[in-house]
Amino acid sequence: MSTSVTPVLRLDGIVKTFPGVKALDGVSLTVMPGEVHALMGENGAGKSTLMKVLGGIFAPNEGQIFIADEPVQMTSPLQAKSKGVVFIHQELSLADELSVAENIFLGELPRKSLGRVDWLTLYDRTDRILKTLNVGFNARTRVGDLSIANQQMVEIARALTVDPIAVIFDEPTASLTDAEKSVLFDVIADLKGRGVGIIYISHRMEEIFKITDRISVLRDGQYRGTLDTAHTNEDEVTQLMIGRSLDLSRKASSHEVGEIALEARNLSCGSLYQDVSFTVRRGEVVGFYGLVGAGRTEIAETIFGLREPSGGEILLDGQTVQFRSPIDAIARGISLVPEDRKGQGLVLGMNCRDNMTLPQVGDLVAGPFVSDGAEIAIFDQYRDKLDIRTPGWRQTVGNLSGGNQQKIVIGKWLSMHPSVLIVDEPTRGIDVGSKAEIHNLIRDLAAQGYAVVVISSEMPEVLHVSDRIVAMYQGRIICDFTAETVTEDNLIQAISGIDPRKVA
Known part of the structure; x- marks a missing residue:
């Protein structure tokens, strides 16, 4: 200049x-x-x-x-x-x-x-x-x-x-x-x-x-x-x-993948998505990728009991389930980290501890009151586990950085000990350093036996964290890729409505 x-x-x-x-x-x-x-x-x-x-x-x-x-x-x-x-x-x-x-x-x-x-x-x-x-x-x-x-x-x-x-x-x-x-x-x-x-x-x-x-x-x-x-x-x-370089290359899983934890069979929800079928195993990260409006978030909301399906079925550990609300889904071990962490995942004016224990506050009572000690113990456990950087539990969540806010939301749901964790846009608005930490956390959760679904609009992210990638277009699954078969080219083809397996 x-x-x-x-x-x-x-x-x-x-x-x-x-x-x-x-x-x-x-x-x-x-x-x-x-x-x-x-x-x-x-x-x-x-x-x-x-x-x-x-x-x-x-x-x-x-x-x-x-x-x-x-x-x-x-x-x-x-x-x-x-x-x-x-x-x-x-x-x-x-x-x-x-x-x-x-x-x-x-x-x-x-x-x-x-x-x-x-x-x-x-x-x-x-x-x-x-x-x-x-x-x-x-x-x-x-x-x-x-x-x-x-x-x-x-x-x-x-x-x-x-x-x-x-x-x-x-x-x-x-x-x-x-x-x-x-x-x-x-x-x-x-x-x-x-x-x-x-x-x-x-x-x-x-x-x-x-x-x-x-x-x-x-x-x-x-x-x-x-x-x-x-x-x-x-x-x-x-x-x-x-102050350092990041290794963003995809690392092969070193752990065994277990039994099917979550399955959708011909799941539909009106005009939002139709005849969607997929599985997620324990110890596996399944990424959902597609353009805005492809139906990815709506599928997550259906599994979490926020939407009622118009057809098909959801199975947990091989048994058909029907959720009338998120309370039912949470009780069966499903957690959802939402796309909009500030609007849907956090109460910004509340402190870190209260945000993290909010879904289970009814289980932490001691007589007529909520047990402060139990809440603080949960917060301390997941602050250390997720490396949440905050002066203490009294800090207002709205004052934290985006990466630490996201860790609070993840910690909130991990503290419920789910078997299936759905994470929608896990690193939206998060810097590159915190993004790498969230990616490593997702891979670590899979290694611990969680069945993880990741919904992302960022191709490098979904390629980096996923064992399999489900590509969607206009409410339908076009292709289900493994980490070994997916490329940027065939993934772009799939989210544009072209099944790369059918291209000569």
Whole structure:
């Protein structure tokens, strides 16, 4: 990058401390016009704190923010937006009961005389923005009726309501389909062509190397360096992030696979999926892979008693079972780590101990009260077993990193001693170091005799952890691969609806 060009955004020596911890220790970052600048680091490295300082949510203890070389003091996200700095957050901040248009222009609704909302102008402006995103809904659509992926597109549309000088994308593709990712990358390319500076936060290496120009890395609240994307590689970035290399190669199982623990025979659930049959043995990891909408999560929810099947049967240890609710499934030894850990897997305002013991709190009573000692013993056991990094059980779960939150959810269900563990999107929004820990944990659980189902949208992940891979397309199983027979090519064919065994 030429140093003669004025940066659109510069953070210089940012320090932010909280009681007992220095979250940011003299962090500096420069974003140039027309640059896509990746910000990477493990969960807890300081990325979110740095962005909250930039957005006026936190005031820095030391350091300065510059916009086009002019020093500014950010006091709120609305002020940041007024200065041309727009945020697109991973966590959705939408009002379900309002329309798409109202959400996009919330706080800035066009007005007529006497303060009345100019609805025609509002809808017209919104539809013009939505047209550039090539989405299948309009300005009047109620946001609560949209899928999570389409709600994410509404968040992205917010950035296009102003003429920004800098846009910050925080894990923007976490809920998007491949087609929607392509639209997003086109939007980013358009912003880049207009000279907008972009900070792109993501744990997905393939995206980082596809669309960014430079990569800056934080570790333990400190700036560790900036690399030119075209002249670096994943291993160098990983070493900068976590201080070591990772071995992500697939390791063959060294343990014996046991009897069939879970079986589905011609299982159907209306239009969601049809005639699905598969088995999972003890000591085996079976991965489910497919495009969004293929039916993978819905199968897991049926097995866990959240959905009622319209046909077929589920067998545990060879016996047919019928679950009317998750309570029935849990009682029979089935646990589900859900796709949305924050919305479905955790109570973010509760402490670590209470989150971990929540499903079994009724079994931990001593007289009329819950036994604190029993709860703490369970938490301590799984904190050590899963290497959960937290100051103690009193820590609020919402304050933990994504990787440690995921370990709390896994620990919660392992403490129920299941025979079948279903893990849906185990590493979504988790950094590369924590991702490797979760992968190793899944393999270790299989070695201990658990029957494990892993649902993932990431091909490297499903290839890395699975003994067998079930490929799905539009609610049907296309192929069941072993670790020895699967390749990236035949897996892509299968999730596109082509059975590679039938291709000449």
